[in-house]
Amino acid sequence: MKKNGTYQVISSSLNMKLDIESIYRMYGEYIYRYIFGMVHNKAEAEDLLQDTFIKVMKAESSEIENMKSWLITIARYTIYDHWRRERRRLKLRPFIREKKRDIDLKLDIEREIEKLPPKLKEVIILREINQLNYKEISDILDVEIGTVKSRLSRARIKLGESLGGIF
Numbered sequence: 001m002k003k004n005g006t007y008q009v010i011s012s013s014l015n016m017k018l019d020i021e022s023i024y025r026m027y028g029e030y031i032y033r034y035i036f037g038m039v040h041n042k043a044e045a046e047d048l049l050q051d052t053f054i055k056v057m058k059a060e061s062s063e064i065e066n067m068k069s070w071l072i073t074i075a076r077y078t079i080y081d082h083w084r085r086e087r088r089r090l091k092l093r094p095f096i097r098e099k100k101r102d103i104d105l106k107l108d109i110e111r112e113i114e115k116l117p118p119k120l121k122e123v124i125i126l127r128e129i130n131q132l133n134y135k136e137i138s139d140i141l142d143v144e145i146g147t148v149k150s151r152l153s154r155a156r157i158k159l160g161e162s163l164g165g166i167f
Contacts, residue, residue, distance in 0.1 A: 020057050027068060028053070030130065031075050037125035038079050040114055052078045069139045072130075076122070076140065083118075112162045120155035127152055 031052060036045035052075045064070045113121055126137045127148075138145045 020053065023056065023067065023071075024053055027071050030068065031071050034072055034125060034130050035075050035079060037113070037129045038122065039082075040110060044082070048075070048078050048082055051082075066136070066139065068132075069136055072126070072132075072140045108163060109159070112159050115162070116155055116158060120151055120158065123148060123151040124155040124159070 028049065032045060032049050035048045035052070036042065039045050039048065052071070055074050055078060056071065059074075113124060116124065122141065123137060126132045126140065127134075132140070134145045134148050137148045141148065
């Protein structure tokens with residue numbers, strides 16, 4: 001619910017349900033694209049999207065100035081939690097990752113983005129896939145705009161090298 005330029009998430013049961021539904025309708029696909037870009041797995045992305053909105057529903061009543069940034073931040077920490085759990089699980093059981101053999105450029109780019117270190121992968125996805133500006137990325141990652149630009153430049157250079165200058 002937008003009120004005087006800020007969003008207010010109300011935690012009373014009926015109002016929250018209606019507000020969370022409208023928030024989901026407005027931002028669900030956008031948040032899904034961010035999550036999918038980070039995990040590259042449809043089922044995982046859907047689960048993480050659901051986990052993200054469960055956390056939104058459990059959030060204390062508060063006023064939010066930038067709903068998109070707030071939701072991306074929650075999704076970001078949900079992904080990190082997932083990766084931490086996954087790392088623990090993988091230590092217990094060997095895991096062999098199959099390499100994709102598709103020569104389609106889009107899949108090559110996705111594969112190369114997946115290889116980037118998390119900080120570079122995150123900034124390239126936020127900028128190139130989610131089309132966020134530097135300020136929004138800076139707010140989400142809680143870093144200076146110069147850091148965003150630097151990470152984005154390093155990510156583009158790495159992708160350009162691995163893709164033969166295509167990116």
